[in-house]
Amino acid sequence: MPKLRGGLAxxxxxCLVANAHGQxxxxxxxxxxMLAEDNPGELWxxxxxxxxxxxxxxxxxxxxxxxxxxxxxKLEGAYAQLPRYFADTDKVQDVESRLVTCMVNxxxxxxxxxxxxHFGTLDRMSDIEGLVAFIxxxxxxxxxxxxxxxxKEYDTYKAGEYIFxxxxxxxxxxxxxxxxxxxxxxxxxxLPNMTDRKQIQAVAASWPAYLGTKSTVLTMQNRLYECIWxxxxxxxxxxxxxxxxxTSYLNRQGNGAVIQAPGVKR
Amino acid sequence: xxxxxxxxxxxxxxxxxxxxxxxxxxxTGQRKxxxxxxxxxxxxxxxxxxxxxxxxxDAQWSQAISRNPFLGLxxxxxxxxxxxxxxxxxxKGDKRTDEAAxxxxxx
Numbered sequence: 214m215p216k217l218r219g220g221l222a223x224x225x226x227x228c229l230v231a232n233a234h235g236q237x238x239x240x241x242x243x244x245x246x247m248l249a250e251d252n253p254g255e256l257w258x259x260x261x262x263x264x265x266x267x268x269x270x271x272x273x274x275x276x277x278x279x280x281x282x283x284x285x286x287k288l289e290g291a292y293a294q295l296p297r298y299f300a301d302t303d304k305v306q307d308v309e310s311r312l313v314t315c316m317v318n319x320x321x322x323x324x325x326x327x328x329x330x331h332f333g334t335l336d337r338m339s340d341i342e343g344l345v346a347f348i349x350x351x352x353x354x355x356x357x358x359x360x361x362x363x364x365k366e367y368d369t370y371k372a373g374e375y376i377f378x379x380x381x382x383x384x385x386x387x388x389x390x391x392x393x394x395x396x397x398x399x400x401x402x403x404l405p406n407m408t409d410r411k412q413i414q415a416v417a418a419s420w421p422a423y424l425g426t427k428s429t430v431l432t433m434q435n436r437l438y439e440c441i442w443x444x445x446x447x448x449x450x451x452x453x454x455x456x457x458x459x460t461s462y463l464n465r466q467g468n469g470a471v472i473q474a475p476g477v478k479r
Numbered sequence: 480x481x482x483x484x485x486x487x488x489x490x491x492x493x494x495x496x497x498x499x500x501x502x503x504x505x506x507t508g509q510r511k512x513x514x515x516x517x518x519x520x521x522x523x524x525x526x527x528x529x530x531x532x533x534x535x536x537d538a539q540w541s542q543a544i545s546r547n548p549f550l551g552l553x554x555x556x557x558x559x560x561x562x563x564x565x566x567x568x569x570x571k572g573d574k575r576t577d578e579a580a581x582x583x584x585x586x
Contacts, residue, residue: 250498251500253549255500256500335504335546336512336513336518
């Protein structure tokens with residue numbers, strides 16, 4: 214993987230420079246800063262914007278009237294309050310399940326058509342990833358503020374908390390196993406301690422994110438799918454109650470974070 | 480499918496700091512797809528950057544450049560409002576041109 218090797222060399226170079234100057238306590242931060250300034254995730258935002266206003270689907274309509282919780286078509290700040298309860302579907306929905314609801318109801322796609330290719334690969338880009346990057350970026354600079362007003366919002370949050378701490382599967386893993394202490398790593402990747410307010414806020418603020426190693430934007434659904442896979446549990450169903458519950462718990466814990474999406478990661 | 484580039488050009492003194500993001504698969508010809516077949520070479524071969532129509536950079540790239548490449552350069556003697564044009568051509572003959580105006584320095 215020439216791409217990966219290039220990335221490592223670049224990081225090593227940054228470390229050398231930082232050490233030579235003796236300025237940075239965290240040499241990796243310099244590299245991350247350099248990445249953030251030229252985030253290819255911006256290209257996904259542009260693509261998502263194009264898709265959002267384009268007339269698509271059997272009903273040949275755009276997503277402009279989609280209600281993400283603040284009223285039809287109001288995107289500014291909507292992502293900052295997701296997941297939340299929606300009366301029309303009688304469900305707590307995250308940004309992706311809401312988006313799919315709109316694709317089905319407004320644009321006339323079938324559910325299967327809407328969620329087809331939900332995760333992008335190297336061979337084809339996913340429309341959902343672009344759209345989610347665009348919608349999330351409309352809340353940039355705003356504070357994460359996930360509501361727990363409706364009973365179902367509270368129940369979903371509590372379910373997420375339960376799952377987060379629940380040990381499962383052949384390796385007896387819970388989310389907390391890796392995300393409960395400071396300074397844990399998997400190889401070179403720092404693992405955020407999600408019981409720490411500051412660190413969980415940093416997580417909530419920076420997803421969806423562009424991943425250099427995958428050359429694509431990953432949504433939270435995709436990230437959680439990978440976590441569950443890494444824990445050797447059965448595949449996490451796309452838009453499943455479990456994924457929404459975990460998102461609800463994590464975003465709520467991240468309340469107060471200033472959103473800066475899409476983030477950029479290794 | 481040539482998707483639009485994202486070009487940012489900001490003035491720093493009399494030098495324009497130009498940052499270009501391109502969306503391109505940049506296949507190395509080494510990767511195999513899900514079926515095990517080799518994905519053929521597909522990469523940006525030539526990049527031309529112009530400043531008010533005058534060529535300031537003409538680069539020949541190879542498959543060693545990463546996917547969704549980023550290119551940064553500084554253009555001397557630029558003024559606010561000047562046009563920076565970027566054109567890439569890949570080995571399949573696909574082409575894309577985008578233009579951006581140099582923005583005044585952020586104070």
